[in-house]
Amino acid sequence: MPLLSASSLGHAFEHELFGEVSLEADSGECVSIMGVSGSGKSTLLHTLSTLLKPLAGEVKLFDQSIYQLPTAQLLELRREKLGIIFQSHYLFRGFSGIENLQVASILSKQPLDYELLEAFGIAQVVEQSVGELSGGQQQRLSIARVLTKKPQIIFADEPTGNLDQETASSVMEALFDYVKSQKALLLFATHDASLAKRCDRIYRLDNKRLLPWSF
Template sequence: MSSPVLRLTKVERTYVTDSGQLPVLRGVDLELMAGEIVGLIGPSGSGKSSLLHSAGLLERPDGGTVEIGGQNCSDMKDGARTRVRLSQVGFVYQFHHLLPEFSALQNVGMPGMIAGRGEAWSAERATELLTQLGLGERLHHQPGQLSGGEQQRVAIARALTNQPRLLLADEPTGNLDPETAAVVFQALYDLARGQGVAALIATHNLELARFMDRVFTLKDGHLEPWQG
């Protein structure tokens, strides 16, 4: 049997506030397999972003372990964590964070350039992804020349440029109208599934959550299967 792309074991995260300590993750366990699309729901402030940031090595949890591709990343030094993040993890956020002065092709190819894959490889990979997402005619448009849904599809392509094993998405359709959100989610779903990526997607959209393989709700710092 293949091993999980992502394994979280007893992950804990506590923040210090003016009124004392605020635990948001109280021993989270989760495994994601290649090609699996898993949803994460819960109210604002429940810890969804903290869980994604811990899973994606953007934050260090206060306890527990994070394994990506069979590697225990919890005790890695910052440089090693950065290398794992660049090569094995893709991120999509509610806001696209595209560089406005660059074209869609350049924005998507940039992670490949940063990873040292070269201009030709990065441009070819970016063209392939953007075309799959229906943006083959928009390669040389800047973000300001694209609609909100097109911008978010560019952000999805950028997250997958370096052929990551794990995709983490934090409210990727939260800034879009319902019709556009459905289109963008379908594009994300199809591309992640087609690339064999393990995806963890935080969303408030319960209609979209119903299309995922599994859905968990984050409640009182623990993951529970969603009963929707």
């Protein structure tokens, strides 16, 4: 069975965002979802990643129907096997950078990867308070915190949207390398066609439907 499968997903707020969305993805794959702002990309990622129950359809991760799991089991799945990268950092503001990473390390029972900090260019600043870091450093720290957990599935919503082009390229390189080395799955929303082109598959959320896409 694939790591992720979704069938006939639908969701709406004031109006329908998407409907009849089906998708399968497996280990070692990078899958990108494109679409204009407001098309529902973030909402779709949230439904796939255990954060938002869809109004219709089913999501399976690791062959488990996630929205039928007891809350404790769902939290355990999220803590130990999933990595979720948001557009906002959601770092612990009163902590230093290294303390943020240590929290993820303790909860997931995974050791800190100091080579990852070097790859993200934040090894020299992790002792500083989060509030002393630039927005780009905070974003890189938040992504490093996710990878510290060694997740099997990573969901990312515009993960490099707040980074300059050079830094974004190095961060995405680290994410792609992680997927290959760990045989993980990366599913991310992006406006960046150059990043999407590097993925195994590209989809576009358009007119409430998720369709295969190519350039």
